Amino acid sequence: MRPFSYTRVSDPATAVEEVASDPDSAFLAGGTTEVDLIRIGVARPRRVVDINALPVSRIEEAPDGGVRLGGLARMSDVAAHPVVRERYPVLARALESGASPQLRNMATMGGNMMQRVRCSYFRDGDAACNKRAPGSGCAAIGGVNRGHAVLGTSEHCIAVHPSDAAVALTALEAVVRLRGPDGERSVPVGDFFLPPGDTPEREHPVEHGELITAIDVPPVPAARTSVYLKVRDRESYEFALASAAVVLRVQDGAVAEARIGLGGVATTPWRAHRAEEALVGAPAEGASYELAAVREMREAVPRSMNAYKVELAERTMVRALRTAAARAEGVG
Amino acid sequence: MTRQTSRPRLPSQARREGREGTRPPEAGPGEVEIALTVNGTRRTVRVEPRVSLLDALRERLGVTGPKKGCDQGACGACTVLVEGRRVLGCLTLAITCEGRPVTTVEGLADGDRLHPVQEAFIANDAFQCGYCTPGQLMSAVALLEEGRAGDDAEIAEWMSGNICRCAAYPNIRAAVRQVRDARAEGEGGR
Ligand SMILES: Cc1cc2nc3c(=O)[nH]c(=O)nc-3n(C[C@H](O)[C@H](O)[C@H](O)COP(=O)(O)OP(=O)(O)OC[C@H]3O[C@@H](n4cnc5c(N)ncnc54)[C@H](O)[C@@H]3O)c2cc1C
Ligand code: SF4
Ligand code: FES
Ligand code: FES
Numbered sequence: 001m002r003p004f005s006y007t008r009v010s011d012p013a014t015a016v017e018e019v020a021s022d023p024d025s026a027f028l029a030g031g032t033t034e035v036d037l038i039r040i041g042v043a044r045p046r047r048v049v050d051i052n053a054l055p056v057s058r059i060e061e062a063p064d065g066g067v068r069l070g071g072l073a074r075m076s077d078v079a080a081h082p083v084v085r086e087r088y089p090v091l092a093r094a095l096e097s098g099a100s101p102q103l104r105n106m107a108t109m110g111g112n113m114m115q116r117v118r119c120s121y122f123r124d125g126d127a128a129c130n131k132r133a134p135g136s137g138c139a140a141i142g143g144v145n146r147g148h149a150v151l152g153t154s155e156h157c158i159a160v161h162p163s164d165a166a167v168a169l170t171a172l173e174a175v176v177r178l179r180g181p182d183g184e185r186s187v188p189v190g191d192f193f194l195p196p197g198d199t200p201e202r203e204h205p206v207e208h209g210e211l212i213t214a215i216d217v218p219p220v221p222a223a224r225t226s227v228y229l230k231v232r233d234r235e236s237y238e239f240a241l242a243s244a245a246v247v248l249r250v251q252d253g254a255v256a257e258a259r260i261g262l263g264g265v266a267t268t269p270w271r272a273h274r275a276e277e278a279l280v281g282a283p284a285e286g287a288s289y290e291l292a293a294v295r296e297m298r299e300a301v302p303r304s305m306n307a308y309k310v311e312l313a314e315r316t317m318v319r320a321l322r323t324a325a326a327r328a329e330g331v332g
Numbered sequence: 333m334t335r336q337t338s339r340p341r342l343p344s345q346a347r348r349e350g351r352e353g354t355r356p357p358e359a360g361p362g363e364v365e366i367a368l369t370v371n372g373t374r375r376t377v378r379v380e381p382r383v384s385l386l387d388a389l390r391e392r393l394g395v396t397g398p399k400k401g402c403d404q405g406a407c408g409a410c411t412v413l414v415e416g417r418r419v420l421g422c423l424t425l426a427i428t429c430e431g432r433p434v435t436t437v438e439g440l441a442d443g444d445r446l447h448p449v450q451e452a453f454i455a456n457d458a459f460q461c462g463y464c465t466p467g468q469l470m471s472a473v474a475l476l477e478e479g480r481a482g483d484d485a486e487i488a489e490w491m492s493g494n495i496c497r498c499a500a501y502p503n504i505r506a507a508v509r510q511v512r513d514a515r516a517e518g519e520g521g522r
Contacts (some may be wrong), residue, residue, distance in 0.1 A: 101418060101471070
C-alpha cells in the first residue's frame, strides 16, 4: 500500500478548499471504497482529507414532505430511519440489501454515490482498462464479462454501476447537493451518473474537490408502497446481477404512475423510461408488465457471457412490478 | 449551520481552529503518534496514516483477536466495535479512531468469565477451525444489541457479513438464538 498523509477537517468550507486546491488529495468518508482502492493501488492520493467530523450527517424531514439525507449519513442509519422506512421503503430496502451490516455502519450516502465499479479488470492494476488508464482499451469486452452491463454501454467500457441505493434514488428522482469552491449547486440524480461513452474515466459531473453535502428526496406519495428487488449469485453480501426499484400507483385497475430504476445491468443506475411509458394507462396486470419489461430491454447489447441478463432483468422487473401492484392495491 | 463535531480533533488542529488563514495540519506520510482506546485501555502507538485499525491492533498493539481474512471488506474476520458499532478493521484507518473506543473479542469476557455469546458459541459448537470466530462473535454481540435476532432468516441476513469457510452457520445461528432466548426469559422473569 502506497503511503499517504492525512488531514482531518471539521467544516465543509475547509474540506472543499483542502481538496479543491490539491489534485492529489481525496475525501475520506467511510473508507469502504477509498481504503480498498488505495490498498490495491487503483486510487493513488497523496493525502486523504477525513471528512467524518463534518456536520452533514443528519437525516431530516423536509417541510415539503420529502427528506434530506446528509452526505455523511451512514447507510445503516438511513435504512433504519422511520421516515425513510415509511415514505421510501424502496430506498430502505435497497440500502439494506447492499454490502453487509458492518460496511453499512461505515459507508456514507455521499460515498455510496461516488463508489467505483467492481469490474475485476479495473481492480487488477495490469489489465487494459479505459476507466483506470484512459486509452488502454477494455479487457472486459473480449474477456470475462458475465457480470457486466447490457444497457448504456459503449465500445470503451461495459462496467456495471454497483450501487443499489442509487437505483432507488433514481426512481425517486432525488437531487444531489454539492458544495464547491464557487458555492453550492444541485444536480438531479438522473444527470449525476455519466454513461461511459468516449470518456469512461469520467463518471460524474462533479469537479475535483466538490463535496456532496446532502441528497434531497422529494415527496413521492406513491413511494409508500414501493419495492426494491435484488437478484444475485448468493442471497446476501453480494452485488446485484439485476435489480429493480419500482414506484407504482394503480387507479381503477390501470397503472396511473410508474417509475422504475434498474441496477446490475447498466453502466449507470438506469431509469427505465421506455417501460414506464408502456405502463402508464395500461391495465395493472402481468401482461402489461411483461410487455413493458421486454420493451425496456429491446436495446440491450449483450456480450459473450452476459446475454442471460436481458431475460433476468425482464423477469426481475416483472416480479417487482407485480409485488408493487399488490402492495399499492393493498392500501387502496 | 451549527458546528457538530462527533469526535475529538487532533489537538494541534483544535488549537488552530478559528485562526484566519491557517490550514489544518497534515499528518504523515511517516509515522505519527496516535492514542487509541482499546477494550477500555488508552494506548499510544506510532503508525503511518495508511495503517489500518486491524494492522495497528494486530501488529503494533499485540491485540490479535481480530483476524485478517481478505483485507478488502469481503469476509468479516476483522469485525470489531468502534463506538459500539460493528465495523471492519481492515477498511478503517487507525488514525481515524482517535478518541473513539474500540472493542475487540479480547474485550468481551469479564476477567475469566466469558461473555454469554462466547459461552453459547462453545455450547453450540459454533466453530470448527475458529478463524472467523472472533469476527462472528463481535457481529453476534452487535446483532443482539441491534435487535436483529427475530428469527433464523433475520439472523442469517444480519450475520451475512461474516463468512465462515467451515460453514458453521447453523450452529452460529443456534448460539445466537440461545442468547436471545435466555435474555428474553431473563427480562420476563424480572
Ligand atoms: C465487500 C463490499 C461489498 C459491497 N456491496 C455493496 C452492495 O451490495 N451494494 C452497494 O450499493 N454497495 C456495496 N458496496 C459499496 C459500498 O456501499 C461503498 O463502498 C460505500 O457506499 C462508499 O461509501 P464510503 O463512505 O465508505 O466512501 P469512501 O470510501 O470514503 O469514499 C468513496 C469515494 O467517494 C468520495 N467521497 C466520499 N464522500 C464524499 C462526499 N461527501 N462528497 C464527495 N466525494 C465523496 C471519496 O473521495 C472516494 O473517492 C460494497 C463494498 C464492499 C467493500
Ligand atoms: S468494463 Fe470498464 S472498468 Fe472494466 S475493463 Fe472495461 S473499461 Fe475498465
Ligand atoms: S479482513 Fe476485513 S473483511 Fe476480510
Ligand atoms: S470456523 Fe473455520 S472459518 Fe468459520
